[in-house]
Amino acid sequence: MKVDIESLGTFNKLAHEGAEAATASLTQMTGIDATVDVTKITLVNREEVGEELEGRNFAGVQFGFAGALEGETVLLFDAESVGTITDALMPGMDESMAESGVKEIGNIMMSGFIDGWADYLEATIDHSPPAYIEGAGSSVIPEPPTDAEYDQAFVFKSEIEWVGESVNFYIYMLPEYDPLAGLMADHAANQDDAIPIDKLGVFNQMTTQGTEKAADNVEMMTGIPTESEVSRISFAPIEDVPKQIGDDTYVGTVVEFTGVPSGFLMVLFDEQSAVNVAEALMPTESPGEGLTDQHKSAIEELGNIMTSGFVDGWANVLQTSVEHTPPKLVHDMGRSIMDPLAAQVGQHQEHAFIIDSEMKTDEIDFRSEIHALPNEQELRQALEDLRVDRADETDADVEKIFEQ
């Protein structure tokens, strides 16, 4: 099976429109003005689906759907926003009624979401009655469909922001692999543009390896055991790329890498993590408060070796050489760091693949994100070459590829 860029773009748009329809239903019923913030298609390791929800509680509804597409979908409200939503729906509603409020509103929103897909596909998609769900973190996400052949699942994810309130809610859709693959193939406009789907999986695992290598380098340099946590490859319109990062202030490094593929790579720390990890690197306590110049130069050094680790991981698998510029230190709002990079890539493409990974350590309060923004055409080329040069080893057996 191959996915071409255009069909990914189409499916992304479809998910976005479905989310718009769901949001319009909410606005109509409650008067709450909400907008769809981000919609993306993510290819993620099965066990990592929903990791970004950790540490929060959710309530929502779950549906099964069948027909042209099969699978499970959930709509999740932040636990704190349930009261606000049900109150808007029926002022003065008793707390015990919250569940039926969520169920009612969830039902209407998700019908809009699924009907949107069916209309576009000119096909029938049936869905089961909504089931109320509540719970913590990723436990509210249904099990991704199991498929012996693939370790990854496609997840369609929309984040909807509620204007004037700092509340987000989420729609996750986890389609069964085969019907989705079939539909994507039907909607593929041009086979020349196509990326074999299993190669995307390999690429995802390369990213995991790259992150592990970067984490090893952190450990080597700081002596603190560091684990790589999440890695995923997403696909989104170029204007949604900066939204992948929050508005908080980050410290980190950015490089441009050249070769096949070329692109940009960011290593980012939240300010507190930056201070904590920099302290661990420094022989003596830094004078002064907050983030000092000494902290920043430690971060620059760390960003450099993390970048090298990550890029080496890729180059190993691709058997190409990937070079990178010296790191540029950044200390700014997350989105404004990503924005100029997205603009540079956006001069040549409408959509972008975004590679994200995270690492953390239990020993100190430290978290780091790596984001890569490769040139789409060259990424395709790299995957194509992977097939040509290493055809005997690319049946998703990444372990083997790394045994050099």
Added chain:
Amino acid sequence: MKVYDGSQSGQTTQAKPERVKVGIAEYEVTTDGAALTTSGLGSCIGVALHDPQANAAGLVHVMLPNAEGKEGSRAKFADTGVEALVEAMEAAGANRSSMVAKLAGGSDMLDFSANGATIGSRNATQVKETLESFSIPIEGEDVGGDHGRSLRLESVTGDLVIKSANREENRI
């Protein structure tokens, strides 16, 4: 595009939105005094238009200099984005002869262009050219540099408030 003209208030008792977010490659126009905000401008530019006579204000967040037949929403590009905003302002009752403009963003941060002008500066140049073609005067600007910006347009006064990570708030 949504126009907040108060006409949708008949159905609900909800207060009018006080703050309207404008995403990347989006624009909004208000005639009811809401603040329009946009965040995370790097090389992107926020263009604010204000018509005090019509009590209308609008904000667009553009990403790239010119459309040149490329796909994407009009608000993604400086030339078509400014054009779309002017039209939306007029649709909301504003008049281009009484509009004034302010702009912010267009930073040179993280521009790896080997040669030639950065995207940020090309965005700024294009915005100015397009405003000029509509004969809309620029009353204030905060562009360039190597830092990100977030904006709040106070639609009643037309003040544009610029926030950055490591510096003082700037009001133009």
